Amino acid sequence: MSEAIQLFLLTVGRTLRLEPAVFQDMQLSDEGLRLALFTILFAGLSSQVGHSVILIANRVRPPRFAMSIGVGSAFYLFNVSIWSLSIWLLGRLFFKDVTYWEVLNVVGLAQAPHLFGFLVLLPFLGVPLGWLLSLYSLLAMLVGIQVVFDVPFYLALGVSGLGWVVLQIFQRTIGQPITTLAHRVRTRVAGLEDLRETIDAHALLEQAEVRLERETGGLV
Amino acid sequence: MNELLTQVFGLIGVGLVGFVFFLFLAPLETLSWWTGLYNRRNKDRTKLAKPKDIVMPPIKPAPHYIIFLDGIAKVARDNYEDVQKFLDRLEKNLPGAVVIGSVLPYSVTNRPLTSARPLARYWRWAKARKTGNYKDLIGFSINIRNMFQVIVSADSRYGPIYNLGAARLIIEPLLKKGYPIGSGVPVTLIGYSGGAQVAAGAAPYIKELLRAPVDLISLAGVISADPGLNDVRFLYHLAGSKDGVENIGAVLCPGRWPILPNSSWNRAKRAGKFTYVPMGPMKHNGEGSYLDDKAALGNGKNFLEHTLETVTFIIKQPEAVRAKRVKKGKLEYLFDPLGPESPHIKGAL
Numbered sequence: 061m062s063e064a065i066q067l068f069l070l071t072v073g074r075t076l077r078l079e080p081a082v083f084q085d086m087q088l089s090d091e092g093l094r095l096a097l098f099t100i101l102f103a104g105l106s107s108q109v110g111h112s113v114i115l116i117a118n119r120v121r122p123p124r125f126a127m128s129i130g131v132g133s134a135f136y137l138f139n140v141s142i143w144s145l146s147i148w149l150l151g152r153l154f155f156k157d158v159t160y161w162e163v164l165n166v167v168g169l170a171q172a173p174h175l176f177g178f179l180v181l182l183p184f185l186g187v188p189l190g191w192l193l194s195l196y197s198l199l200a201m202l203v204g205i206q207v208v209f210d211v212p213f214y215l216a217l218g219v220s221g222l223g224w225v226v227l228q229i230f231q232r233t234i235g236q237p238i239t240t241l242a243h244r245v246r247t248r249v250a251g252l253e254d255l256r257e258t259i260d261a262h263a264l265l266e267q268a269e270v271r272l273e274r275e276t277g278g279l280v
Numbered sequence: 281m282n283e284l285l286t287q288v289f290g291l292i293g294v295g296l297v298g299f300v301f302f303l304f305l306a307p308l309e310t311l312s313w314w315t316g317l318y319n320r321r322n323k324d325r326t327k328l329a330k331p332k333d334i335v336m337p338p339i340k341p342a343p344h345y346i347i348f349l350d351g352i353a354k355v356a357r358d359n360y361e362d363v364q365k366f367l368d369r370l371e372k373n374l375p376g377a378v379v380i381g382s383v384l385p386y387s388v389t390n391r392p393l394t395s396a397r398p399l400a401r402y403w404r405w406a407k408a409r410k411t412g413n414y415k416d417l418i419g420f421s422i423n424i425r426n427m428f429q430v431i432v433s434a435d436s437r438y439g440p441i442y443n444l445g446a447a448r449l450i451i452e453p454l455l456k457k458g459y460p461i462g463s464g465v466p467v468t469l470i471g472y473s474g475g476a477q478v479a480a481g482a483a484p485y486i487k488e489l490l491r492a493p494v495d496l497i498s499l500a501g502v503i504s505a506d507p508g509l510n511d512v513r514f515l516y517h518l519a520g521s522k523d524g525v526e527n528i529g530a531v532l533c534p535g536r537w538p539i540l541p542n543s544s545w546n547r548a549k550r551a552g553k554f555t556y557v558p559m560g561p562m563k564h565n566g567e568g569s570y571l572d573d574k575a576a577l578g579n580g581k582n583f584l585e586h587t588l589e590t591v592t593f594i595i596k597q598p599e600a601v602r603a604k605r606v607k608k609g610k611l612e613y614l615f616d617p618l619g620p621e622s623p624h625i626k627g628a629l
Contacts, residue, residue, distance in 0.1 A: 261484040
């Protein structure tokens with residue numbers, strides 16, 4: 061068990077140092093895919109914790125809160141899989157015939173920076189830190205794509221850029237019902253009538269008026 | 281030499297870890313209040329007074345309500361000597377108006393640092409040291425603790441929650457002093473330093489719940505591009521030339537940079553809501569600050585007097601201020617109470 065943890069930490073460390081060899085080693089190793097999946101799982105959990113202020117703003121109760129983090133992580137895994145799928149399709153089209161699992165391996169491992177996603181909770185610094193982590197993760201993915209498709213950096217950038225465009229189109233067209241469904245699932249799991257995805261004064265006031273009323277016997 | 285470097289970097293490392301750790305903890309008070317966790321544990325402490333306690337035998341409403349939110353040195357509801365002197369004299373300058381200085385803007389659960397807290401004893405000690413010497417390091421830990429709360433107020437996610445809590449603390453004394461909801465009687469928030477950020481954040485709630493026009497006098501305020509600025513009617517930013525702190529918000533908050541023309545700050549600025557008021561060679565705090573009655577301007581007036589006169593003039597004659605301001609400077613408009621036009625201030629008093 062401890063060996064597995066050691067291997068995991070070592071792999072994450074190498075990914076964070078953006079070592080191209082780590083992606084090569086993982087392609088050859090039996091453990092590769094499992095390590096990638098663990099990275100996605102923990103990165104997903106961590107970044108869901110990082111974005112949990114929205115759950116707190118919606119006053120989600122503790123057990124529901126934990127469930128929401130779990131479901132959020134599952135969505136994270138789904139997103140990474142779809143993102144890998146679009147890169148895999150484009151890569152096969154333009155470069156080289158590799159298996160889907162090889163691409164998932166790379167994209168999964170590249171989620172390593174999001175293991176620090178919980179830091180997004182930090183006031184003021186958290187949001188820009190989240191952007192930096194995404195950029196870091198993107199860089200790791202580019203290194204991995206270079207390795208798996210055996211292409212230079214600019215082509216790796218091109219294919220992931222195109223993959224991103226494909227993903228955006230997917231989300232806005234056939235993905236739309238999925239997004240709506242995801243929101244509905246999140247709302248359901250949180251145990252709310254409507255999960256507000258943004259926090260602003262006017263939205264809070266709607267929630268708070270009830271509360272002020274209860275606490276002060278009707279402030280307004 | 282090498283050892284020294286290691287020690288220096290070690291210290292920086294420890295400082296950084298400490299900073300991140302305390303930054304992490306900073307929103308906890310807000311979140312436990314908002315989720316109700318805090319109320320369940322401390323049933324009586326945080327409840328606001330019920331309206332039956334608030335609405336006392338009808339008080340004649342005042343023509344103007346002024347709330348002072350002190351800077352990050354504030355620990356409890358009572359004020360430091362210089363602040364209290366300022367408030368007492370402001371009250372004298374504005375007969376009939378209600379001036380409230382008892383709000384502690386850095387605790388949404390409405391608890392002074394010096395009581396009903398695990399570290400209350402420490403904060404009492406720190407306050408005692410600060411009162412003796414405002415440069416004291418232990419005393420300064422109060423400022424750091426409260427600065428973290430200002431950061432929470434300025435955060436785009438925690439801020440709306442924190443500022444709602446702060447708004448409740450402001451609304452309660454207003455109602456107790458007979459503020460007539462929906463009457464349109466102006467509420468002026470005076471925010472000193474970090475207090476101005478909390479004031480800007482609380483503005484939309486005060487405006488909405490009391491249906492009141494809200495103006496903000498920022499006394500060397502450190503303000504982010506808070507969305508609450510949209511709900512402020514006018515903002516007057518008073519700043520001394522020797523103040524190295526008031527500009528922090530402009531430097532650290534991307535929403536205040538010109539590259540984001542659609543930020544709430546830049547929109548409010550374009551709408552002409554802001555007036556910059558240069559205060560002469562005043563410092564941010566301590567000796568030589570806005571509330572110092574020992575340091576004097578060239579015309580013989582001491583700093584406290586000048587600050588008082590300027591604030592009084594803005595509150596009494598906002599139209600005159602806006603008529604006399606010129607299109608100039610970093611806030612779009614400038615009103616110079618020390619310029620050749622200054623005699624009109626005397627006339628106002």
